[in-house]
Amino acid sequence: MKQLIISLLFVPLFGFSQDMDNKKLQEIFVSVSDSIQGNEGAWQFSIKDVKFLSFTDTNHNRMRIISPIADAKSLSDELIQSALVANFHTALDVKYAVSEGILWVVFIHPLKELSELQVRSAISQVYYGNINFGTTFASTSLTFPWTNQENQNKEVQKKQPKKIKI
Secondary structure, eight states: OHHHHHHHHHHHHHSOOOOOOHHHHHHHHHHHOSEEEEETTEEEEEETTEEEEEEEETTTTEEEEEEEEEEGGGSOHHHHHHHHHHHHHTOTTOEEEEETTEEEEEEEEESTTOOHHHHHHHHHHHHHHHHTTTTTOOSSSOOOOOSSHHHHHOOOOSSOOOBOOO
């Protein structure tokens, strides 16, 4: 009985490698995007006027899909605080982050372990994380329960953040 339980616990960890690679990623990006540029391991694409970048590092088995939202200097402290709260409750598999003065929505994951369904979900979550920034901050319709009911209904967007063009 112990052997059965142990095997059931470890089979999902080791038995179902997805073997995602740059070729499969590019096929997915081409199939969902309105336009795409780049080459293996570094792409820029758009979906309904939302810009995406994706980078892979096959030597370290990492990938990221990111989308610029705003100039970080144009954001109020309240808006940044709300984004941090969203990272816990509504952003789910994506997160809001600042790098090089830009606020991004980011999805970072080991590359090979991804399935096609997970990549498509990641693209969707990055898209919705971008367009819902400043309102619901949601990347999907699923949210984790809020610890403070006031935050859930609070309108945080006082002024529109400055959008970034890439």
